[in-house]
Amino acid sequence: MRRILRLMFTAAGPYAPQFHATLRVSLAASAVQAAAYASFVPLLAELSRDPVRTGRAWLWVGVLAALVVTEGALRVRESGFTYGYWHLVTQATRLRLGERLRAMPQQELARRAAGDLTSVVGANATAAATAVSALSTLFVQLVTVPVVLGAVVLAVDWRLGLVLAAAVGAALPFVRRVQRSSNTGFHAVDEADAASANRIVEYVQGLPVFKATGQAGADSPRLATVLAHQHHAQSAANRSAAAPLAAAQLLVRLALVALVAVGSALVVDAKLSLGLLVAIVVTAARFAEPLSMAAVMTKLFEMSEAALTRIDEVLRVEPLPVAPGGTEPKDFEIRFEHVTFAYDGRDEPTLRAFDLTVPERSLTALVGPSGSGKTTVTRLISRFADPQHGTVRIGRVDLRTLGPDEVLRHIAVVFQDVYLFDDTIRANIALGRPDATDAQIEAAARAANVHEFVARLPLGYDTRVGEIGSALSGGERQRISIARAILKDAPIVLLDEPTAALDTESEVVVQQAVDRLVAGRTVVVIAHRLSTVVGADQIVVVDGGRVTQRGTHAELLADAEGRYARMWTAQLAARHWHLPPTEAGARTGHAP
Template identity: 80%
Template sequence: MLTAAGPYAPQFRGTLRVSFAASLVQAAAYATFIPLLAELTREPVRTGRAWLWVGLLAALVAGEAALRVRETAFTYDYWHLVTQTTRLRLGAGLRSMPQQELARRAAGDLTSVVGNNATTAAAAISSLSTLFIQLITVPTVLGIVVLALDWRLGLVLVAGTLAALPLVRQVQRCSNTGYDEVNEADAALSDRIVEYVQGLPVLKATGQAGAGSPRLTAVLADQHHAQARANRSAALPVAGAQLIVQLALVALVAIGSALALDTRLSPALVVAVVVTAARFAEPLSLAATMTKLFELSEAALRRVDEVLAVQPLPIAPDGQEPATFDLRFENVTFAYDGQPEPTLEGVDFTIPERSLTALVGPSGSGKTTVTKLISRYADPQTGTVRLGGTDLRTLEPDEVLRHIAAVFQDVYLFDDTIRANIALARPDATDGEIEAAARAANVHDFVSRLPDGYGTRVGEIGSALSGGERQRISIARAILKDAPVILLDEPTAALDTESEVVVQQAIDRLVAGKTVVVIAHRLSTVVGADQILVLDDGRVTQRGTHADLLADTEGRYARMWAAQLAAREWHMGSTVRPGR
């Protein structure tokens, strides 16, 4: 909880101290019933003494109330700030998290952590923490008081508590495991809901939408079963712990009555001890019930802490700002986490500044991994990636990305205006600069025809626009950034012929005078590249110009070129019978 409280940890510590003091005062107030009842049953009653205890009781009750008011100040003054700060810290953690680690985590899982788990963690800090202190402190003090009055009655309470503790621990273990499963099920459901909403057109077309969608029913059932298991696993231990505490209270009454009848204890003292013991038993019974909430909060706090504990990529010393923007891979080997075989092995090449280099090869050959390492997605296990002679490991990932603009086949636009999506590259850009980038990317013409112009909202993931329009906006974003290094992942592959021509014109303006790395699936688009690197099974097997590589008729590139030429000649046969 102190970790989750973050910058408000000092205020949280102060609240815990106030809560502890309030609990001590509360226990002292309950303890005053013993001498008060003793005075009221005395013959004759010493009125002055009785009123003295009544006055002390009233003062203790008032003192506890004042302390509880101070205790709740944290809830009212800081709870929302802790929630906000926790989410901001999580956001900062996600921003500094290595891209490889970020890609490993499902969107729904992170949504659950930043949303539900952050709220639960803040609630635990503001409410459950003080309740926990109260549930521990009050029974402890009252147990000591009863032991001091009569060791036999005190031992009954101690024995009952010791007998209930294993069951409370069992509740903790069951709830701990159960709520971890519930959190995992909640995260899986969140992720599936995101997927369901984004893929709704496909699900409708295939008849998989609606209440019976198998994409949702399975995870909903898993969530239901996880919640049911978590509740069932703790039900019997909770009931058992409460029963033991109540039996201990009954045993205390029976033994106290026997001692009173045997004149070993006064009836007034027995009554006072029973009243005190009842206040002792109530928090213990409540603690058994509240254990599930404590474990739920602990599970949420663990998930928040897991995200905050992820370390950013280390920054090696002696880093220097790149003065030039050539790229160099020096004997680079890289394997993704959890994969036994490397995706790249012994890769070595140079990309000169202001040149165009194409990466070609079959799927899984390592082309995308090369661009990821250029962006410092992760660091290679061996070898070095350099930008302008500077080892990328000596630069902050944000500093590396400041020099890079990327345009990929799959465009992501935010549910905001066209202007805002272009300005992501430079939030301080003027409207004139945004429009200039839009004109260069062939965006301005179609935007001018929209009723709200640059203020038009693009919808979720740009759903209100066509594929070509989305791609041109992403290129405008890259043009506005004006980075010296451009990464392209075949941005025209999914476009129709008309859109491809317009987008290609925008790309030509984008890459002018830049260091360009393009992943090429259609070889015809990169015949004019300064160099082409052929990757196969994580290694660079060929390099050269288009003409150089075609000259090697037995090489992978020549075979790929021949296969794509043959594919152009393919056409759909006449498979429809007459009359159908």
């Protein structure tokens, strides 16, 4: 529980002082509650006297009433945090997670599945707030009340106190077993829940593919497998705790029976009055109730601990370090100096002793086979991660001396696969510069050839694009992403060839928008179609993580045995490829 309380304070974040004060109030309220139950001992002792001392009896009734009122007042103060701060803790936790995700190294962020992060920010954040606001005070009550009442019973009659102490000693191993099994089980459940959430996201996004392959619904093996694993993890967690939980509860009940038996023997031997025995039994029943609940609540505590741990893991991820001595780049030349980089978990480096200079206000095209390291080059320029060896510089400034946000402030990126948010066209363009005016947004849209199709829409720039831009065509989505980059007006542009997946008509319009975007900027483009970069200032062939050729289109073609010339020849041949006629087509003289 010390570990869980530490995690609770971490989750409470800016509200940790209020949380600490609430725990103190809860401790006081629980002690007063225990004292109220303990007051039954002298009260019933007075009532069992012959004759009854009325004045003393009423005195203890007054003490009981005062304690009950005091506890009520303290519980009201305690509930102020439970009900007044729950939503604030939830909001603060999610904001802190969002800030941590923003600062998280992109390599670490890419490693985490979308469903996993959705689970952390969603369900785990809610569970953490519940633990902080409700379970924490319940834990204080479950611990404080038995401790105080046990001490009272021990003080009244040491023999009956030893019976309760023996019961606690016998039950604790079973409670510990519940805790260990629940801890392991609920961590497995939480991981299974995250995997399930991730697979559901994948399923929803890939539903057209699953339908086309007949694997939608109950026939989807990818979804069925992860849901079966989730069910198995939940069942295993419940089964592992069932037997020790039942044993702990049984021992608590047997302790009450033993207490009554021993107390009855003491009454028969005239060593204890009947009234005092009744008072002790009432007190012991209240003593046993939290112990019995504690065995059950252990599962809830461990469930919360699993959620708190996952949040803590995200909050503990350190951002990329920023070395001292960083200055604002004076120009925007990009330089790789003997860079070696390997992704986490991979033994082989993706880039090996990689050297490259991209002059300012020039266009450099990266070409080469899949997996050669082209994308890694653009990622290191945006400080996705730091190389293990060598240096990446912008304007002679080592990127390790600049924070990732500072680096990205100078860079605009246009991906081949465009991601638009389920918002308006205006809002999606404005991501490039949130403080942009409507006039600036429209100017960027005109430059990217967006305005022409937006003008035909009934709501214009206030038209919603749908989830991931599903209401728009591929060319329209790509033009919006280019408008976003134009609006950002960054001196460096990274392009993952934005026209590769477009039809011919869309390609022409998008290429015009790209030409306006890259004018006068330092540009690095990953080229899939060599015909789109024949005019590049330099073409760099990347193969096996190294630069194997560098030059203009004409210079590289001059080396007939070079990789670039072979790629160019292969792509020219692919242009003239066509489907052979079918047998039916051959009979009619027509190809299908």
